[in-house]
Amino acid sequence: DTEVTQTPKHLVMGMTNKKSLKCEQHMGHRAMYWYKQKAKKPPELMFVYSYEKLSINESVPSRFSPECPNSSLLNLHLHALQPEDSALYLCASSQGGQPFSGNTIYFGEGSWLTVV
């Protein structure tokens, strides 16, 4: 089973709201990711957690705050977002922990975020 589950599928929030995106995988993967994707663009890496520790932060604004409560769960907390943050937010996971060979990255269905 290569399932990465994301909730909610759609989210509309105001610029003063606080909301969270949630992601779950039960494949025993040790690396989890947040990507942002705008229309007609490739996925853009935001954060990587490896063994529940933040390993990569691609200079993402602090209004996006990731959290990895355990090896199966990944959250993205959103606060004071701007309209330009509207995008598809993709969670992903991979086996991780293999520095000398690439790991297949499996994407969730994504959360469509609209900031009004």
Add this chain to the structure above:
Amino acid sequence: GENVEQHPSTLSVQEGDSAVIKCTYSDSASNYFPWYKQELGKRPQLIIDIRSNVGEKKDQRIAVTLNKTAKHFSLHITETQPEDSAVYFCAASWALNTDKLIFGTGTRLQVFP
């Protein structure tokens, strides 16, 4: 810094024809090269990947070739079908941390019946 160039940006073919998408990467230490297919409104899905110790890999109508010397890799789709219509992204692993993929800009493939 690391970079992956992808061409063409759009590709239109007749059903049954072949399609080829090419990517060039900048980091000679990259060692993993996946290809993702993304249909409209859907998630990117891995369709094939290749590692740097292999020159070619095939899975039914899809094949990927890798030229490490030239830092090129290509996706070949034979006997294209309308359901192959989608955006295809190539990617290369980042040498400093293979959990990070550098994506190409994408190719919109349209297969006309």
